[in-house]
């Protein structure tokens with residue numbers, strides 16, 4: 001796999017850093033997640049393919065253990081508020097001094113500088129600060145965040161993984177590590193570059209929810225079908241729009257022009273009425289194989305059995321029977337291989353990892369009996 005041989009220490013976080021670590025693991029990196037001790041269960045649902053080491057970082061001895069793990073690794077991924085790592089003596093300057101090849105990725109909401117750098121926040125705050133949230137929502141309604149997809153995952157976890165891969169690539173030439181300051185505000189905004197760059201096209205001139213791509217246009221929206229399901233319509237170009245109208249059994253001559261914004265309300269009413277006359281599957285039989293850009297709105301459970309997804313193996317079931325998306329994109333020679341076994345228990349790999357990183361058996365036992373580390377291999381064997 002593309003990242004085979006890359007060793008990553010991931011400090012346990014909430015959502016974006018775990019996703020970043022999972023991407024790296026899917027593409028072959030060895031990802032060791034550092035968990036707290038004395039926690040009943042992890043909140044990391046993106047732990048696929050990772051190992052878990054449990055350390056009580058309130059103890060200086062545990063900090064020393066973590067330092068040893070970090071300086072012998074390729075990447076450190078930390079999701080804490082600015083200053084937390086420095087307070088432990090594990091800031092980038094300290095670690096890069098000992099391992100100049102280290103890539104030190106800092107994944108935060110607001111970045112490492114600026115007046116918000118130390119403030120708490122979540123996806124919705126970062127999205128708001130990126131400018132994008134102001135554009136998301138229905139006409140005459142308040143802004144709505146599209147789950148926590150944009151800042152946490154696209155602008156945060158994915159963008160940070162991209163930064164790590166870039167830094168690894170650069171290191172292969174320079175031999176030097178570096179620090180990555182991944183701000184979710186900036187990552188989200190960057191993902192949304194199109195919104196700024198396309199303003200000159202007039203795409204966003206109208207109020208929120210009244211533009212072509214934000215649910216303002218009747219040919220770019222979802223419609224309810226007679227069985228209570230939905231279809232998505234994205235028939236923008238005139239030739240595709242013509243296929244939509246044909247599939248709906250309408251006559252173009254009876255309809256207002258596609259791009260007549262003042263008629264969009266009337267056109268939407270017509271589409272709503274017609275889509276409500278057939279089931280989602282019936283519309284599928286009409287539109288599949290055409291260029292009308294009409295697709296079913298599938299639920300998370302339905303994706304697995306859709307013939308297109310099935311043909312490509314886009315989703316899979318792991319050993320616990322959970323459906324997951326296959327890692328993307330597909331590399332022809334060295335594709336990702338998502339681990340299918342269960343997620344690690346907290347501390348399941350503490351002993352094995354410490355041994356591998358050069359700790360003696362006696363040292364490990366001392367740390368264990370002092371409550372500085374936690375080992376849970378036994379739980380894994382139950």
Ligand SMILES: C[C@H](CCC[C@@H](C)[C@H]1CC[C@H]2[C@@H]3[C@H](O)C[C@@H]4C[C@H](O)CC[C@]4(C)[C@H]3C[C@H](O)[C@]12C)C(=O)SCCNC(=O)CCNC(=O)[C@H](O)C(C)(C)COP(=O)(O)OP(=O)(O)OC[C@H]1O[C@@H](n2cnc3c(N)ncnc32)[C@H](O)[C@@H]1OP(=O)(O)O
Pocket residue numbers: 013014015016034035036037041042043055056057058079080081084087107108109110119120121122123124148152
């Ligand atoms: C919208 C999303 C978040 C969604 C996540 C939800 C899915 C989950 C959020 C809460 C979960 C529920 C909850 O935990 C209660 C239940 C628990 C149960 O086990 C399961 C069910 C629950 C209901 C559970 C269910 C779900 O999992 C949840 C609902 C996001 O937007 S995520 C993005 C958040 N933002 C960032 O990541 C940006 C960067 N980070 C930060 O700004 C801050 O970290 C943050 C997130 C604001 C948190 O601040 P906090 O003050 O808590 O921490 P920090 O200042 O960063 O400092 C970390 C301290 O922790 C110490 N520490 C770290 N590791 C260890 C260790 N191994 N041992 C000991 N101590 C450790 C570290 O030293 C710091 O200590 P100090 O404060 O003393 O310096």
